[in-house]
Amino acid sequence: MFSVKPLRLVRLVRFGFVGVLNTVFGYGFYFLLVYVGMLPELALLGATVLGVVFNFFTTARLVFRNRDNRLIGRFALTYVIIYLVNALVLRLLIATGADPFLSQAAILPFTTLGAFAIMRIYVFREAQP
Numbered sequence: 001m002f003s004v005k006p007l008r009l010v011r012l013v014r015f016g017f018v019g020v021l022n023t024v025f026g027y028g029f030y031f032l033l034v035y036v037g038m039l040p041e042l043a044l045l046g047a048t049v050l051g052v053v054f055n056f057f058t059t060a061r062l063v064f065r066n067r068d069n070r071l072i073g074r075f076a077l078t079y080v081i082i083y084l085v086n087a088l089v090l091r092l093l094i095a096t097g098a099d100p101f102l103s104q105a106a107i108l109p110f111t112t113l114g115a116f117a118i119m120r121i122y123v124f125r126e127a128q129p
Contacts, residue, residue, distance in 0.1 A: 022058055029051070059075075074123040081118065
């Protein structure tokens with residue numbers, strides 16, 4: 001039977017709350033940039049760059065209870081990978097005539113879960129129980 005250890009469940013709940021905060025911050029910035037006329041891919045890049053710094057501190061400290069600022073390089077690499085996949089899928093969806101706002105909203109759950117998996121395995125692995 002499937003069992004989740006209490007610490008993992010707590011981390012998952014914290015990730016959910018921090019993820020909502022980070023998503024609102026990043027998507028809000030993306031929305032604002034597209035709204036003022038920036039190309040969606042450039043708006044995504046701007047939101048990603050600004051989001052890396054904001055998300056590093058919230059994710060490291062609140063989700064993984066890690067204060068090692070030296071991990072920001074690994075964290076940023078995670079976001080480079082997520083950005084490239086996100087931008088490719090976003091471009092493909094927009095090319096089919098899809099709305100850039102709805103397209104990015106549809107992609108978010110997948111990029112969020114992908115980012116968490118990479119962070120847990122690669123970035124904050126030392127902090128795992």
